[in-house]
Amino acid sequence: MMNNKNAWLKPVGAVLLAGTLVVGGTFFTGALGTPQKAYAESVALQKNIINVVGSGEISVKPDIAYLTIGVETQADTAKEAQSANSTKMAKLNTLLKDTWKIDVKDIQTGQFYVQPNYSYSEKEGQKVKGYTAYHTINVKYRDLSKIGQLLDAASNAGANRIDNVRFSTENPDQYQEQVIQKAMANADLKASAIAKAAKRQVGLVLSVTQASVETPTYMENYKVMAGTADSGAASTSVEPGEITVKTTLNVVYEMK
Numbered sequence: 001m002m003n004n005k006n007a008w009l010k011p012v013g014a015v016l017l018a019g020t021l022v023v024g025g026t027f028f029t030g031a032l033g034t035p036q037k038a039y040a041e042s043v044a045l046q047k048n049i050i051n052v053v054g055s056g057e058i059s060v061k062p063d064i065a066y067l068t069i070g071v072e073t074q075a076d077t078a079k080e081a082q083s084a085n086s087t088k089m090a091k092l093n094t095l096l097k098d099t100w101k102i103d104v105k106d107i108q109t110g111q112f113y114v115q116p117n118y119s120y121s122e123k124e125g126q127k128v129k130g131y132t133a134y135h136t137i138n139v140k141y142r143d144l145s146k147i148g149q150l151l152d153a154a155s156n157a158g159a160n161r162i163d164n165v166r167f168s169t170e171n172p173d174q175y176q177e178q179v180i181q182k183a184m185a186n187a188d189l190k191a192s193a194i195a196k197a198a199k200r201q202v203g204l205v206l207s208v209t210q211a212s213v214e215t216p217t218y219m220e221n222y223k224v225m226a227g228t229a230d231s232g233a234a235s236t237s238v239e240p241g242e243i244t245v246k247t248t249l250n251v252v253y254e255m256k
Helices: 002-024 030-046 078-099 144-156 172-197
Strands: 049-060 064-075 107-121 125-141 161-168 202-214 218-221 243-255
Touching: 049 172, 049 202, 064 078, 064 107, 064 144, 078 107, 078 125, 078 144, 125 144, 144 161, 172 202, 172 243
Parallel strands: none
Antiparallel strands: 049 243, 064 125, 064 161, 107 125, 161 218, 202 243
16 A cells, blocks of 8 residues: 555656746747747737737717806805805706706705805904805706706806806717727728838728817806896807717837
């Protein structure tokens, strides 16, 4: 029985020894030479590739606007400021929901605070001089041809903080195929130019990675101060313009 046990252990020891030699950097012919061959092939491949970044973009018409509309009220006490501001905000919300038929899910509170206002003099130092209540809502609106009319109506209802209008597209994925094709064509052009300069040819595409997708918003500044709205004047003109959908691709080509 002892002889059989020793006969079984010897091959295992040989395998462990061979593994140690490979890790130590000594390679043998046959199966143990495979890591060295794979490493050599990897180095050769790195010398015969072209790695470029292709970019693509398309201009599209926006289909949604994001509005930030608010009311700011000043009063002698915090309670008075908040109460007056709440009355104006209630009127504004009624206008948006009932008159302009904007869905509740498209109206969301942005900021809300009540804070003291301070004055300073050498004689009295810092002193509280009234309070300011501030409340804004973020509104999504899709009929872009009526944005100016909506802003005028909000201003007439008491909104005195309309900071900006942002235009965007609600579903940027619908443009992905077009913008990716443009980015790939741009990568092909760059790879061909590089191969030509190196007196080589472009081979197969080895890998493609989408590095980024951007859907910037176009911002229209719109400042309104209390009491400036004139219901008899023409509607405010707000032009949606166009926005740009972009993407970039990291593309690796074989170089022949």
